[in-house]
Structures are given as structure tokens and as C-alpha cells.
Amino acid sequence: VTLQILLTAKKILNPSKPIHMFGLGLPQFFSLAVASGCDLMDSAAYILFAREKRYFTLSTGTKKLEEIEEFPCHCPVCTQYTPSELRELEEPSQIELLARHNLYLSFSELRTIRQAIKEGNLWELVEQRIRNHPSLVDAAQVLYKESPYIERFEKVYKSHGRMFSSIESLQRPIIQRYLLRIQNNYRVPEGVDFLIIVPELDVRGKSSPSVKEWINLIDNNMVISRERLHVVLLSPVFGIIPLELSETFPLAQYERSNLMTSKHAQEHCLKMISPFFKSHGKSYNKCAIIVPEEYTNQFDEVVKFTEDHPINEIKSYIEKETKINCTQFKHIQEIFEFFKITESL
Ligand SMILES: [Zn+2]
Secondary structure (H helix, E strand, C coil): CHHHHHHHHHHHCCCCCCCEECCCCCHHHHHHHHHCCCCEECCCHHHHHHHCCEECCCCCCCEEHHHCCCCCCCCHHHHHCCHHHHHHCCHHHHHHHHHHHHHHHHHHHHHHHHHHHHHCCHHHHHHHHHHHCHHHHHHHHHHHHCHHHHHCCCCCCCCCHHHHHHHHHHHCHHHHHHHHHHHHCCCCCCCCCEEEEEECCCCCHHHCHHHHHHHHHHHCCCCCCHHHEEEEEEECCCEEEEHHHCCCCCCCCCCCCHHHHCHHHHHHHHHHHHHHHHHHHHHCCEEEEECCCEEECCCCCEEECCCCCHHHCHHHHHHHHCCCEEEEECCHHHHHHHHHHHHHC
């Protein structure tokens, strides 16, 4: 939101007028803010975080002092003390020294940004810094959307091929490991006949108000006994996540960029669901896929469900690869009758 305001203000104002941003926050956000039009800034984050015993890094975010074995930085504080020496000092000195380090790092980042601007590498710097946290990658999309506008001020046009680079995270070993476990170590709960696939939304598992509501409707339905229904989430990153595993690591604790629901990620998702159906497809008679028109996001706003979510593509895949009778529904309420028809046959 901050970036959107900044970009809008920048577009309206005379570009020669500087914009000052109050309370900019962490240094990994600076380059993104500058790229979005911020000319001057202030930030109290260095001391606020120091009071929480938090140590700034640019590469891996803020760290708790108690977690650090080695300081990665070369500032006067970090060269004079080791983390364990710092921990032994009185609290006010700890806070003062952490604040100094945090400030050194913030100023160093400002110099890095000025240098990058001179070299014409600000975009590259932004793309590195947003790798710090998935929410920065998402925030940067606001900036990418304004590319046609910003491009006018670029001396040389550069294509932003690295925009897809967060898709690389889909190659991480932890995802491959999940795939093997779901294929080889997982057992479908006993007595299950029907599979219900719901999309994983903006937040994981039952933290999503819509997913929670769907599960309530399933739990309290009067048509089909609950033991016969198996609910799984379709995650663009992990593929099929059985509901009973959705609170376990890493399925409940990961954050993904919305790029993971792009067309480019759909292929990945189909690859992810294939082992599940190969190993467990025979456990189900019928499958209902929930593709809502809208859902309630983590901020309790009703938003449109994206057509790019891989759940839009899996029906034809499941029909082709398995013999499960598979139908797509907009509302949970409709699925119970669909399952019930089998009963009377
Ligand atoms: Zn330092």
C-alpha cells in the first residue's frame, strides 16, 4: 500500500520535487522504496529493533541476538565484539551497540543504493533485496505493474526476466522431500470414499477464513458421514496437502509469492499432484473440486478467486490419469448431493 501511494504521488507530482518518506522501516526495503520514487527518508527502525535485541542483516533479514553465532558485518561494533561477548554486556550497552550496528548497516545500504543508481543497476539491487522476504517480492509487483511508466525514465530499457526467479524456489529440496513422503509414506485415512479438493488460499490451511468455513460445512453436513470424506488442500507449491497434515511443518509455516499461482507455476503443480494420485487414487470413488468465484482473505475482505490458481487445471488431469469420477463445484453445499447419488446407484 505504501508503495502504491508513493508511486501514485510520484506520477502526479512534478518529478523534480523530492518526496520524503517517514518511518521507512528495515534497510532491505530501502531500495524498493527508492525505486518507487522515494527521494528522502527517515527511519527509527534501527533503535526500535535494537531494543528488541534484533540485529539487521541485508541478506537474511533481522536476527535475534541470542540466535547469532557470528556477526556477518564489518562495522566497528561487529569487528570489536563477538555475539557472545555482546550478550554478556549490560542491557543498555547491548541495545546501544546493536543500534549502532543497525544504523551502520542502514547507511551502508543507502550508499549501495546511490552507487547502484549511478551504475544504472537499481532494478538489479531491488530484485536481490526483495529475496529477503516473500512479502517484499509481492510488494515489488506494485512496482513491476508500473514498469510502462517507470520505463520512460530508464536510460536503457532492460527486460525483467528475473521476475520469475522466485519460481526457482519451487526446486528446493524440501519440496522434493514432501513429494517423496506423500507418495511413499502417506496412508489415506481408513473408510474414506470421497475426496474433496479445496484450493489453498492467501494464508495457509485453516488460517484462511474461507477454508475454515468450508471445513465447518463439511464437518457439520447431514448428508454424508464425515469419516467417508477426505479433505485435501491444493497448494501451488506442495501440490496435494491432506488436511490432517496441513498444520505440520513446512506446510503450515511457508509463505509464497503470488507468482506461485501464475501460469508458469501450474505445470509445477501438476507435477506435484501426480505422485499422490498414482499412489492413492484408488482410495476414492468420487472427487469434488472446489473452485470458488470469490473468497475471504486474511484481512476479511471478499476478493475474486484467481483464474490462475492451479486448481482450475486439475480436473482434466485427474480424469485423464485416474478413473475417479471428478466434478468441479463453486460451493461446498453442492458436493454432498453429488456424493449421495453414488449411494443410490
Ligand atoms: Zn555491524
